[in-house]
Amino acid sequence: MRAVCLLVLALVGLAVLCRTAPAQAQxxxxxxxxxxxxxxxxxxxxxxxxxxxxxxxxxxxxxxxxxxxxxxxxxxxxxxxxxxxxxxxxxxxxxxxxxxxxxxxxxxxxxxxxxxxxxxxxxxxxxxxxxxxxxxxxxxxxxxxxxxxxxxxxxxxxxxxxxxxxxxxxxxxxxxxxxxxxxxLRGVEVTAGISGAVLATPDKVAMGVEVGAAARFAWGSAGFQFRGMYGLTTPESVPIGSSLWAGMAILCVSKALPRGASVCGLAAATWLHTEIEAPYSVAHGDALYPAAGLRVMYDARLPGNLWFLRFEAEATVRLRQINIAVAEADTYRIAWTSKPIVPTIGLGIAKVFE
Structure with a gap:
């Protein structure tokens, strides 16, 4: 008897579903x-x-x-x-x-x-x-x-x-x-590009890539960016290989500026890694330090109006001095001392999602 009741209920439920399906699919x-x-x-x-x-x-x-x-x-x-x-x-x-x-x-x-x-x-x-x-x-x-x-x-x-x-x-x-x-909230943007810097690492020039995302508002944007750069090693008496990795929080203002232009403040946590081939060795070769800076950006609108070609110029101030020492025989000598200001330029693509 219980099986018959369950079967009747199932048939009734199926009939209700079939009857209401067209209305729900409208x-x-x-x-x-x-x-x-x-x-x-x-x-x-x-x-x-x-x-x-x-x-x-x-x-x-x-x-x-x-x-x-x-x-x-x-x-x-x-x-x-x-x-x-x-x-x-x-x-x-x-x-x-x-x-x-x-x-x-x-x-x-x-x-x-x-x-x-x-x-x-x-x-x-x-x-x-x-x-x-x-x-x-x-x-x-x-x-x-x-x-x-x-x-x-x-x-x-x-x-x-x-x-x-x-x-x-x-x-x-x-x-x-x-x-x-x-x-x-005017939308969310994602960005990807390339960047180059001088004075960032023991090598004279460093190149790398960057990716980021930001929320866009009527007054500007707020977001984050990750950057990885490798030093372009030059022939030196003691060549030191280096890389730099940074995570940045960025706040940009575009209100009252020419269309496409923004001025940004940024705070960064940066990790500098250095290495050298034997018979030399590096003392204090890895360093984590804070930095702050100012960035100027210009977005050129591409066809479709939600894609932009982005140009960046940036100056970052290291909030801690870094010294890289090289071990030669039984002595250490300072091979590189960080400069306080690091100029950087970048070129990338930004896509806006509304």
Missing amino acids: LPPRIAVRLEYEPIPGMDCPSADDLHNYLMAQLGYDPIVETATSTLVVRLRKQGKVFEADSFVRDANGADLWHEPPIHNDMDCWEIAQDAARAVRIGLGPSAWPNRTPPVWLAAEPAPAPPPEASPPPTAAPPPVQTPTAGRGAPSSPSRNPGMSNSI
């Missing part, structure tokens, strides 16, 4: 609009295609449909040092159906365009229509997917006269101040 609602874009005249701003790509990246699909009845208008302006984006949706007669309060930042034209795309996602994306479909003036044709013979999306349910009001009211709670929500 895709989130999509919007369809035409795009009207007004960049800032005479400034380096994204093109309409760039903004189109930003919108697709934010929403996860292409919302721009030439046959749509409504138009998304994005207007960029600059007032003094502040960039502003005004985004709204209007119907064929020019009446406003949805209007987002203007958002601002003091970065550049590219950043404010990306902020505008984020604001559209917050105000008109899937999270703006929980458990319901967008109003008729905004809804896209149903995407080719699951519901087999499910009823088509309602085309005449909500009265068109009242839907604009509902459309404007629905997203208000999450998107009334998108500028504030987006100004905290």
